[in-house]
Amino acid sequence: MTSVRYEHATRTYDGTSSPAIDDLELDIGDGELLVLVGPSGSGKSTALRMLAGLEPLDDGAIYIGDQDVSNVRPRDRDIAMVFQNYALYPQLSVAQNMGFPLKQQGVPKEERTARVREVARLLDLEAYLDRKPKNLSGGQRQRVAMGRAIVRRPAVYLMDEPLSNLDAKLRVQTRTEVVELQARLGVTTVYVTHDQVEAMTMGHRVAVLKDGVLQQVDAPGTLYHEPVNLFVAGFIGSPAMNLVPLGSGRPLQLGGSTLELSPAGEAAVVASGANGNITVGFRPEALEVGEGPLRAQIRTVEDLGSEVFVHLFLQHSGENLALVAKTSPPFAGRPGDNVGLQITGTTHLFAGDQSRLASTTASFRSAVSA
Numbered sequence: 001m002t003s004v005r006y007e008h009a010t011r012t013y014d015g016t017s018s019p020a021i022d023d024l025e026l027d028i029g030d031g032e033l034l035v036l037v038g039p040s041g042s043g044k045s046t047a048l049r050m051l052a053g054l055e056p057l058d059d060g061a062i063y064i065g066d067q068d069v070s071n072v073r074p075r076d077r078d079i080a081m082v083f084q085n086y087a088l089y090p091q092l093s094v095a096q097n098m099g100f101p102l103k104q105q106g107v108p109k110e111e112r113t114a115r116v117r118e119v120a121r122l123l124d125l126e127a128y129l130d131r132k133p134k135n136l137s138g139g140q141r142q143r144v145a146m147g148r149a150i151v152r153r154p155a156v157y158l159m160d161e162p163l164s165n166l167d168a169k170l171r172v173q174t175r176t177e178v179v180e181l182q183a184r185l186g187v188t189t190v191y192v193t194h195d196q197v198e199a200m201t202m203g204h205r206v207a208v209l210k211d212g213v214l215q216q217v218d219a220p221g222t223l224y225h226e227p228v229n230l231f232v233a234g235f236i237g238s239p240a241m242n243l244v245p246l247g248s249g250r251p252l253q254l255g256g257s258t259l260e261l262s263p264a265g266e267a268a269v270v271a272s273g274a275n276g277n278i279t280v281g282f283r284p285e286a287l288e289v290g291e292g293p294l295r296a297q298i299r300t301v302e303d304l305g306s307e308v309f310v311h312l313f314l315q316h317s318g319e320n321l322a323l324v325a326k327t328s329p330p331f332a333g334r335p336g337d338n339v340g341l342q343i344t345g346t347t348h349l350f351a352g353d354q355s356r357l358a359s360t361t362a363s364f365r366s367a368v369s370a
Contacts, residue, residue: 002030002064002065002078002155002156002188003027003028003029003030003063003064003065003188004027004028004051004062004063004064004156004188004190005026005027005028005062005063006024006025006026006027006047006050006051006060006061006062007025007060007061007062007063008023008024008025008059008060008061009021009023009024009025009047009050009057009059009060009061009062010022010023010024010057010058010059010060011043011046011050011055011056011057011058012058018211018212019058019212020043020046020212021043021046021047021050021212022043022211022212022213023059023060023213024047024060024212024214025214026207026214026217028188028190029188030188031186031187031188032188032189032204032205033179033182033183033189033191033202033203033204034189034190034191034203034204034205034206034207034217035191035192035193035198035199035202035203035205035206035207036048036190036191036192036193036207036209037192037193037194037195037196037198037199037206037207037208037209038194038208038209038210038235039194039210039235040194041211042209042210042211042212043209043211043212043213044192044193044194044209045160045161045192046212047192047209048158048160048190048192049160050062051064051079051156051158051190052074052077052079052081052158053069053072053073053074053077053079054074057070064077064078064079064155064156065155077156078154078155078156079154079155079156079157079158080101080148080149080150080152080154080156080157080158081149081157081158081159081160082145082146082149082157082158082159082160082162083145083160083162084160084161084162084164084165085165086133086141086142086144086145086162086165087145088133088141088144088145088148089133090132090133090134091132092132092133093129093130093131093132094120094125094128094129094130094131094132094133094136094144095113095116095120095129095130097133097144097148098116098119098120098125098144098147098148098151099112099113099115099116099151100148101148101151101152102115102116102151102152105152115151116129116147116151117129119147119150119151120147122147122150122181122184123143123146123147123150123181124143125140125143125144125147128140128144138165138166138167138170139166139170139173139174142162142163142165142166142174143174143177145162146162146178146181150181150185154187155187155188156187156188156189156190157182157187157188157189157190158189158190159178159189159190159191159192160192161192161193161194162178162191163175163178163193163198164193164194164195171198175198175201175202178191178202179201179202191203196235196236196237196238197238199220200220200223200224200236201220203220204219205217205218205219205220206218206219206220206223206236208223208231208232208235208236210231210235215228215229215231215232216228216229216232223236224236224237225346225359226356226359227241227281227348227356228355228356229350229354229355229356230243230279230281230350230354230356231354233281233348233350233356234281237283237284239284239309239324239326240324241281241282241283241284241348242281242282242283242284242287242323242324243279243280243281243350244279244280244281244316244321244323245277245278245279246259246277246278246279246280252278252280254280254294254314254316254364255294255295255296255314255315255316255321256295257293257294257364257365258364258365259280259347259362259363259364260362260363260364260365261347261349261360261361261362262360262361262362264358264360265347265349265358265360265361265362268349268357268358268360269349269357269358277351277352278349278350278351278352278357279349279350279354280347280348280349280350280362281347281348281349281350282343282345282346282347282348282362283326283345283346284309284324284325284326285326285345286343286344286345286346286347287323287324287325287326287341287342287343287344287345288325288327288341288342288343288344289310289312289325289327289331289333289339289340289341290339290340290342291340291342292340292341292342292364293340293342293364293365294314294340294341294342294364295314295315295338295339295340295341296312296313296314296323296338296339296340296341297312297313297314297336297337297338297339298310298311298312298333298334298335298336298337298338298339299311299312299313299322299335300335301331301333301334301335303329303331305329306329307326307327307328307329308326308327308328308329308331309324309325309326310324310325310326310327310331310333311323311324312324312325312339312341314341323341325341341364342363342364343362343363343364346359346360346361347359347360347361347362348360
């Protein structure tokens, strides 16, 4: 097994003023499945291509194991890459597609055939070895592309949004297969996706990028419950965390109600010296619809069977503030209904510089009854 390390890795494209990847510091452990995630233009694919040798570094270095591969040709880096479009040769059979990299390496035909059949058994592709890609489903083509990478037995697998061309049901099924396969093989894997749900369900750790800068790298649960800043808080989670800018006034108020923090929360705000603007964040499951001092109007209700998402408008500072609550069925409310709201879970506090100050308990009380 092999580790991967980015050391101050930077890449700036010609004609641009900002780096696509800016001073990336990232360690990926032996046998780890690390997911790079972020919105379009965040630099995640560039970071992967830099590791593959398809993009040069303008500064810094990249190590595979103990070797600095910054100036090593892609073919000599001992990596295998799975692309979004599978990149299969249409004129070749499944067996020929999977064995192609071995043929390029000069592996004898008998060994080549044995290794292809071994991987085909692993991926349940034995019945399709003589077929052409056009006669396969999307999921089968994806497995052939995976098989072509696996058969090489590289030190590192690189996967660039390999499931994005699959339909929703097949994508869920296949990502489970990828996770199980990676665990069985134990090979260090770097996986790129724009889908944060995919990232959270697949990665041992997830690295969140924005504008070429690494925001946070942690286990999925840590990203969800302890985001380091506003961007990670708003990006991770579906639906996203409710983020409410409450300004610099004290006490903190929302929609005519006062936010009461726990003593620990108050102490964290005071200790940070954050006397400026404060943003409050709470997950949809932490917002209870029914009774409560906050008054809002239901916009729409998404009943997914096992859970219900209630989208609401709340009047705050003369504007309609959009909130989302997650609740269990059945839910009787309808669009246009006026309802009460209360926070019943963890509340996150963010400073004006967007860093998280604390995660605490909080509640609202009516300012009128104060």
